[in-house]
Amino acid sequence: MARKITINDVAAVAGVSRGAVTRALNDKADISQETKKKVLEVSARLGYRPSRFARNFAARTKTIAIGYVVASFRNPYYTDLAADILQEAKRRGWQVVITATEGMDEEEALELLSDQVDVIVGHSGLELPRLKLAARGLPVVLLERGSRTAGIHSLELDWRSGIKMAVEALYERGARHIGMIDSDYSLRANRGYVPSERRGYFEEFVRPVSRQAVVWGMETFAGGADTLRALLADHPETDAVLAFNDVMAIGAVQGAHALGIDVPGRLKILGVDGLSLGEAISPKLSSLATDRVAISIQALDIVEELSKHQFRELPSIHRRIEPKLVWRESA
Amino acid sequence: MARKITINDVAAVAGVSRGAVTRALNDKADISQETKKKVLEVSARLGYRPSRFARNFAARTKTIAIGYVVASFRNPYYTDLAADILQEAKRRGWQVVITATEGMDEEEALELLSDQVDVIVGHSGLELPRLKLAARGLPVVLLERGSRTAGIHSLELDWRSGIKMAVEALYERGARHIGMIDSDYSLRANRGYVPSERRGYFEEFVRPVSRQAVVWGMETFAGGADTLRALLADHPETDAVLAFNDVMAIGAVQGAHALGIDVPGRLKILGVDGLSLGEAISPKLSSLATDRVAISIQALDIVEELSKHQFRELPSIHRRIEPKLVWRESA
DNA sequence: CTGTTAGCGCTTTCAT
């Protein structure tokens, strides 16, 4: 673990000035072929690596880096979204450093991120004050969750009107008894099941007759299958199901298949999210989809706005996005 | 777009020294509650943001950042792998900046990355010399592809012995006529179809009678289904299929289902990759899987080794990993 | 507890 070689070492050995070294290494003008060659040779021989910190510091051109925080890369929703964010960031010439908080302390992860990036973008389960603290003064753009706290901006999805649309559309397509399979994710954090926000809207808009037809289970494929089975056991008359999300919905489609139930003939299944994965199964999953391209663009638009103010703390910027129904085959 | 506020401004306004400001902002010892409070107040009022470049530069503790390059986040194999790499990097306290080269010039993407990270890790389609140039002197750890070029290290998967195992195991399980559905990815880059390496091994180990039973198609779910149909049309006696990868294999499973063919009863289908997605379909996909956790660990072990030498150019480090068969239900 | 000072390693003028 030898001493770090600096530009000075290269300059000294090559018998030139630091300026010459910099010009040689960065393909700048005002340098003769021979000195350039010599510098390059010495630099290679010495194994010189410019310090990226010093380099970025000295160069006035500061590139924007966004820290994208995500619960897990094993969840297709987040990877689908990451793909769009990555693409949008690339378009703007920004860097994105990603951190998955899965299985580790979210606050700790954020703190580590905070001195590598200019802004934090992503989903978070933390309460706003803690989130703000963990961000160490960096602005954050919270996805799919509202905020009015200064320095924490947000992009909210209007699930209420989305689910209203979904339920109404299901009735229009002939459903009489709509059930719901909800996620039990609240079990992880709290003690006891807490109905999801989505369930709340479902109950608000579904006809009274099937308002009780809600069962919850794990947010996995298997969980979706199991939960559907439980729902059907309690409410055999159910002819349409709204799932908490596409992962559970896909599980439900498979579960129905295993039970010999025709989808969508006997049972319509509608997911939420609009995963690209939904197209891969058969029948293709219908879904109340989020427009991930729009989310990415709007989130990075907020970042752009923040960058104009040197990422200073600004009053909360807030935008709202409507989900939209994507009818494929399962409903 | 006001002038950038520096630590000097804060110190001046607060009427303290820079040292005090630094101590206040970084929760260091040796500062009184009152000065700390005052500094924090002034700093907030002025909207001060420490320069992350200056900060990292001045602090001696240099955190390692790896640049992870991936073709597309819409490909489940890469996201599965990314999840493991992210996790392993987190374990070591390293940062990961990710770039998807999808739809953009890979060399350009690498160059942008190169001054934000210490090392490049990932898949690449570039020829080694161009890759090396694009990396701008950074070491690269090439995944699933060999290299003997200095500065380009590699982690190779031993597909030859993997496919040998796979073919033999299929025969053991009663297959008589094994076919293969290959990817036509070569069509994208070159003109004309070029058999994949995997196909080469397949032909090496399969019995002569079905050596011709290879059809190629798109590397998508739909492509897998179509290609299976074509294969069966040409070689109806086929009772087992090796797919180029899991995505095509999943498509094939669905295609078989649509054709009313029982899997694995009438037709065994074996994928390659071991995607987590394979567990989500029914029947669950059997696959010649890569051990992504092992890949992540070994790749980052190489990075660790490189870091000990300040990421200098070292003779190519090379490791080899064996795929392993994961028997689930489809074969 | 506080201020002063010396770097961190590179890029970019500015003379020459």
Add this chain to the structure above:
DNA sequence: ATGAAAGCGCTAACAG
């Protein structure tokens, strides 16, 4: 074409 010198904005070591 080249070298000298002035920062970039912050942290850390040292005196007080």
